[in-house]
Amino acid sequence: xxxxxxxxxxxxxxxxxxxxxxxxxxxxxxxxxxxxxxxxxxxxxxxxxxxxxxxxxxxxxxxxxxxxxxxxxxxxxxxxxxxxxxxxxxxxxxxxxxxxxxxxxxxxxxxxxxxxxxxxxxxxxxxxxxxxxxxxxxxxxxxxxxxxxxxxxxxxxxxxxxxxxxxxx
Amino acid sequence: xxxxxxxxxxxxxxxxxxxxxxxxxxxxxxxxxxxxxxxxxxxxxxxxxxxxxxxxxxxxxxxxxxxxxxxxxxxxxxxxxxxxxxxxxxxxxxxxxxxxxxxxxxxxxxxxxxxxxxxxxxxxxxxxxxxxxxxxxxxxxxxxxxxxxxxxxxxxxxxxxxxxxxxxxxxxxxxxxxxxxxxxxxxxxxxxxxxxxxxxxxxxxxxxxxxxxxxxxxxxxxxxxxxxxxxxxxxxxxxxxxxxxxxxxxxxxxxxxxxxxxxxxxxxxxxxxxxxxxxxxxxxxxxxxxxxx
Ligand SMILES: Cc1cc2nc3c(=O)[nH]c(=O)nc-3n(C[C@H](O)[C@H](O)[C@H](O)COP(=O)(O)OP(=O)(O)OC[C@H]3O[C@@H](n4cnc5c(N)ncnc54)[C@H](O)[C@@H]3O)c2cc1C
Ligand code: FES
Ligand code: FES
Numbered sequence: 001x002x003x004x005x006x007x008x009x010x011x012x013x014x015x016x017x018x019x020x021x022x023x024x025x026x027x028x029x030x031x032x033x034x035x036x037x038x039x040x041x042x043x044x045x046x047x048x049x050x051x052x053x054x055x056x057x058x059x060x061x062x063x064x065x066x067x068x069x070x071x072x073x074x075x076x077x078x079x080x081x082x083x084x085x086x087x088x089x090x091x092x093x094x095x096x097x098x099x100x101x102x103x104x105x106x107x108x109x110x111x112x113x114x115x116x117x118x119x120x121x122x123x124x125x126x127x128x129x130x131x132x133x134x135x136x137x138x139x140x141x142x143x144x145x146x147x148x149x150x151x152x153x154x155x156x157x158x159x160x161x162x163x164x165x166x167x168x169x
Numbered sequence: 170x171x172x173x174x175x176x177x178x179x180x181x182x183x184x185x186x187x188x189x190x191x192x193x194x195x196x197x198x199x200x201x202x203x204x205x206x207x208x209x210x211x212x213x214x215x216x217x218x219x220x221x222x223x224x225x226x227x228x229x230x231x232x233x234x235x236x237x238x239x240x241x242x243x244x245x246x247x248x249x250x251x252x253x254x255x256x257x258x259x260x261x262x263x264x265x266x267x268x269x270x271x272x273x274x275x276x277x278x279x280x281x282x283x284x285x286x287x288x289x290x291x292x293x294x295x296x297x298x299x300x301x302x303x304x305x306x307x308x309x310x311x312x313x314x315x316x317x318x319x320x321x322x323x324x325x326x327x328x329x330x331x332x333x334x335x336x337x338x339x340x341x342x343x344x345x346x347x348x349x350x351x352x353x354x355x356x357x358x359x360x361x362x363x364x365x366x367x368x369x370x371x372x373x374x375x376x377x378x379x380x381x382x383x384x385x386x387x388x389x390x391x392x393x394x395x396x397x398x399x400x401x402x403x404x405x406x407x408x409x410x411x412x413x414x415x416x417x418x419x420x421x422x423x424x425x426x427x428x429x430x431x432x433x434x435x436x437x438x439x440x441x442x443x444x445x446x447x448x449x450x451x452x453x454x455x456x457x458x459x460x461x462x
Contacts, residue, residue: 022211024208057278
């Protein structure tokens with residue numbers, strides 16, 4: 001089988017590699033780029049422990065091929081360590097007991113980060129909806145929801161380019 | 170390491186024609202759109218392919234275009250984008266109902282509208298919605314382009330009128346004149362689960378508040394979406410109030426004959442389908458501006 005060249009932006013830097021086409025994005029991130037904040041939980045697209053940002057949107061990296069991410073922008077929790085909003089979120093997760101074992105936490109942080117970029121003051125239902133792809137086996141979610149609610153706004157709104165018009169091929 | 174699929178090659182195409190050509194040349198090849206159904210199948214090796222043809226990078230394939238009387242959605246438009254599109258939701262609230270209840274936000278950010286339809290999983294939510302809207306699907310095959318009606322498109326579980334070399338390129342929904350509204354509701358066990366049953370409903374009311382026309386479609390109960398003709402026939406010409414809707418919904422109990430399986434019994438499915446018909450019709454009628462209890 002042919003290998004595919006994959007070149008993407010990972011946490012702000014160009015990352016170039018050659019992998020088997022069947023390589024998953026989560027394996028590129030963890031095994032090839034040593035960015036191990038992204039976890040593998042269920043490995044069946046159910047738990048969200050593997051959540052990363054792909055072109056600014058959160059996705060399950062166990063269900064994306066590395067090749068699909070070629071030419072695109074991938075951010076893991078490591079790449080957001082200096083981000084002011086992520087810093088606030090982490091502080092609140094600590095303060096409000098938003099984690100126990102921590103296995104789900106990077107995914108929870110990335111999903112809630114995306115929510116807060118779209119909406120500064122989401123209500124409880126919106127918070128819970130936005131976390132519906134992320135499973136936590138420890139906290140019972142209460143602490144996580146409280147943490148997200150407690151983040152004080154003052155953040156830039158998300159800028160996602162609108163979808164292009166249809167062109168006939 | 171994650172579970173790894175069997176070996177395959179991967180190619181990105183820049184046009185649907187190129188995809189169609191490769192599909193007809195390579196026997197065990199498959200289109201890859203968002204991968205949210207396909208990649209789990211490959212990882213568990215329920216499915217094996219030799220070549221994946223990634224269509225998500227085709228320029229313009231993931232756009233949406235709203236005109237006065239119609240909406241055209243490109244096949245690789247993401248479900249998450251549809252959910253966030255307030256213009257589309259205004260004309261077709263049923264699209265927002267469905268898009269916002271598919272899987273979870275993470276899956277919706279990858280999954281595409283075309284993939285949801287082409288995969289024709291009985292648990293998928295867009296098939297009944299598109300049948301209720303009487304959408305038209307543009308399919309590109311080796312012999313060229315053709316347009317198919319949604320109702321004729323879905324043949325059974327994971328089965329459509331497309332064959333191996335066909336690709337769904339876009340979906341067109343025509344806006345009917347008159348006082349038309351719509352709704353989609355579903356029943357699932359917990360967040361992120363597939364539907365046990367769903368109902369998509371499009372209703373048209375006349376000036377005196379009677380049902381002029383309707384299409385009520387049951388999803389996820391049978392292998393393909395089912396138009397509940399008995400319900401629509403009953404509604405026609407009757408006052409759009411809660412009594413009419415209750416009666417129409419109760420007809421469902423005797424008019425469908427679902428099977429029991431691991432997920433739900435036949436009785437449960439009958440019961441839930443009837444409740445969902447009631448809820449979908451009530452919501453659609455309310456959205457038409459009629460106040461009903
Ligand atoms: C945890 C989880 C929960 C889910 N819950 C729901 C749910 O509640 N409701 C729901 O509706 N769906 C649900 N899904 C399915 C999800 O919506 C998928 O995204 C969708 O079924 C397939 O879209 P895709 O773009 O990911 O397609 P892919 O996975 O890329 O492709 C699926 C199949 O369709 C074919 N295909 C794709 N696009 C085309 C095209 N344009 N022309 C021809 N063939 C094509 C592929 O070859 C493949 O066989 C869930 C998925 C997961 C992982
Ligand atoms: S590891 Fe990806 S969703 Fe669980
Ligand atoms: S903190 Fe342990 S799984 Fe969430």
